[in-house]
Amino acid sequence: MNQHPILRRCIACRKLVDRKQLWRVVRDFKDGVVLDIGMGRSAYLCQSQSCLKEAHRHKRLQKSLRCQVPVSIVEILQKRLSQPNDSGVEARLQMAQSILEPPSPNQLD
Numbered sequence: 001m002n003q004h005p006i007l008r009r010c011i012a013c014r015k016l017v018d019r020k021q022l023w024r025v026v027r028d029f030k031d032g033v034v035l036d037i038g039m040g041r042s043a044y045l046c047q048s049q050s051c052l053k054e055a056h057r058h059k060r061l062q063k064s065l066r067c068q069v070p071v072s073i074v075e076i077l078q079k080r081l082s083q084p085n086d087s088g089v090e091a092r093l094q095m096a097q098s099i100l101e102p103p104s105p106n107q108l109d
């Protein structure tokens with residue numbers, strides 16, 4: 001795996017960064033503003049406190065996406081910064097659930 005990184009510009013500090021290291025905020029064509037997934041206009045942001053603050057303070061996400069961005073989006077990103085192990089907890093919960101409810105043989109096909 002020696003591919004060239006896909007560079008995207010952070011909306012806060014304007015640096016070009018490997019897309020994998022950025023948060024992606026998407027104005028999805030049907031679901032509104034979502035994180036990481038979705039189809040539509042995207043804004044990229046460094047995974048850092050300073051860029052998140054900068055983007056929030058100057059409404060960079062709103063300007064870049066040309067729509068209102070719910071506060072919850074910023075709150076989720078803030079949470080990711082303060083609780084970096086959050087996704088690990090979610091993964092463990094999902095594992096516990098799959099043990100409790102094993103998929104039926106039909107679903108494995």
Ligand SMILES: [Zn+2]
Binds near residue numbers: 010011012015046
């Ligand atoms: Zn940045």
